[in-house]
Amino acid sequence: MNMVTLFFLFFCAHTRLSTSIPSRYDKIFSFGDSIADTGNLLHSGALANPVIGRLPYGQTFFRRPTGRCSDGRLIIDFVAEKYGLPYLPPYLAIAESLESKAKHGVNFAVAGSTALDAKFFYDKGIGRILWSNDSLSIQLGWFKRLKSQMCTTKQECDNYFKRSLFMMGEIGGNDYNYAFFVGGTITDLKRLVPLVVETIISATSMVIEDGAREVVVPGNFPIGCSAIYLTMFETQNKTAYDGNGCLKAYNAFSKYHNTKLKLALEKLREKYTRVRIIYADYYGASKALSHIPNHLGLENGLTACCGGGGPYNFNNTARCGHIGSKVCEDPSTYANWDGVHLTETAYRHIATGLLDGTFTSPPI
Numbered sequence: 302m303n304m305v306t307l308f309f310l311f312f313c314a315h316t317r318l319s320t321s322i323p324s325r326y327d328k329i330f331s332f333g334d335s336i337a338d339t340g341n342l343l344h345s346g347a348l349a350n351p352v353i354g355r356l357p358y359g360q361t362f363f364r365r366p367t368g369r370c371s372d373g374r375l376i377i378d379f380v381a382e383k384y385g386l387p388y389l390p391p392y393l394a395i396a397e398s399l400e401s402k403a404k405h406g407v408n409f410a411v412a413g414s415t416a417l418d419a420k421f422f423y424d425k426g427i428g429r430i431l432w433s434n435d436s437l438s439i440q441l442g443w444f445k446r447l448k449s450q451m452c453t454t455k456q457e458c459d460n461y462f463k464r465s466l467f468m469m470g471e472i473g474g475n476d477y478n479y480a481f482f483v484g485g486t487i488t489d490l491k492r493l494v495p496l497v498v499e500t501i502i503s504a505t506s507m508v509i510e511d512g513a514r515e516v517v518v519p520g521n522f523p524i525g526c527s528a529i530y531l532t533m534f535e536t537q538n539k540t541a542y543d544g545n546g547c548l549k550a551y552n553a554f555s556k557y558h559n560t561k562l563k564l565a566l567e568k569l570r571e572k573y574t575r576v577r578i579i580y581a582d583y584y585g586a587s588k589a590l591s592h593i594p595n596h597l598g599l600e601n602g603l604t605a606c607c608g609g610g611g612p613y614n615f616n617n618t619a620r621c622g623h624i625g626s627k628v629c630e631d632p633s634t635y636a637n638w639d640g641v642h643l644t645e646t647a648y649r650h651i652a653t654g655l656l657d658g659t660f661t662s663p664p665i
Contacts, residue, residue: 326384326515328406328465329377332440332504333519335412335642336471337377340368340391342412347433352622353412357607361632361645370412372606372632373645377408377468379652384466392443399450406465407447409440416473416500427483437472437504448511455512462512466665469505471519471583473497473558478524482533487554494558502565509573517665518566519581520559525551526591528605528613528640535612545591546603559584580662586654590636590647597650599636606635606644615640 331337343354343366352358359366362373368391369375378388389408399407413432415422422428452458476497477490505516524530525548534548543549563580570578594602604612606629609619619625621639629635636647643651654660 326386326464326466328404328462329381329384329386329389329468330406330444330465330508330513331377331389331408331410331468332437332444333410333468333470333472334414334475335370335410336474337375337408337410337468338368338370338391338412339375339377339389339408339410341393341408341410341435342433343368344391344393345411345433345435347413347435352620355622357628358622360628368412370642371638371645371648374648375645376648376652376655377410379649380466380468380656381405383652383656392440392447396443396446399447403447403451407444409443410470410472411435411440413475414440414472415476415479416497416504417476422479425480427479430479430483432475437500441504441507444508444511452512458512463514465513465515467508467513467516469501469508469516469518471521472504473501474521474524477521477554477558481530487550490554491557494561498558498561498565501562502569505566505569505578506572509576509578513576515577515579515665517579517581517661518562519583520562521555522583522587523547523552523591524555525549525553526587526603528603528608528615528637531603531613532611532615532617532640547591555584577663579665581655582660582662583651586651586658586660587643587647590643590650594636597636597646598634599646600634602636604635605637605640606632607639613637613640 343351353368353370354366356366359369360372381388386405389406390402392407392409395402411433414435416437418436418438419428419431419434422431452461476493480490505518509516530548530551541548566578566580589597591602605614607621607626608614609616609626632644633646635644638644656665
């Protein structure tokens, strides 16, 4: 038998083996806020005539609004693509037919949601500005309902979830956003961090107890690079900004939250030694968007593509989709979509860093 024949046989055997290996995951279950919402806020009816229900939202990939707070796909969409799975249906769109439509997972994330219960914010007198009352505990209740329809015994549930990926967020960012935007100081908000982290850890523990074996828990973004923060907290004090034009104090706050979350996850790993609990460094994965935008083919990492003017193209009285706002010609050259959320291009970059890079620990 000559070398060519040997190589051919090896190649064929290797090809059959490769194509017979199934995807690592056959289901994804997602919780969180607008970073991951694929339509729940739209289906909830919480907001009258929300702008995310009309163009230009969704214009880039879906060519129509889907309830995603972007021009196209989100991180969770790229995760689904990576493992050959359909885009996750929003829970509220399929709640009446879960058994037939939840074959590959469900998205429970709701734009505007918080980790802490909505009551916490109403008790603080700021509940009126919440986009949604569907906090993390509400989303967990939806998950419990789905679980009750899919499996009953521990063995059945372990089997049902054994090749599932759970994405616990990003969640918690809105807990801080709402408080910051009504005048809360960084000192005030640091007192809130342990409560938010504890809530995220408790939710993660619950899904593990219910059968999850691989769980991704994302940290917070560098909010000091967000157009809405740069607009609302603009200052003439040049020392408040880093070399990339981001607000140092607010980025330091995000790092503070992330540090506390990572420490809590270490303790959780000690408790659940047989579960892969993965920290997703959204902060690190998104830094390049503001640090080296030109290297990524971006014109600007800080200015919003869609907005109503101003230094960062964010105007609260003419937000994206409202009268007075305009959308840029090419969203693929922008990192920021509407002043609050990112473009599909930015989310693709972050997802690549998570799935193929070094921004998850341990790797997904």
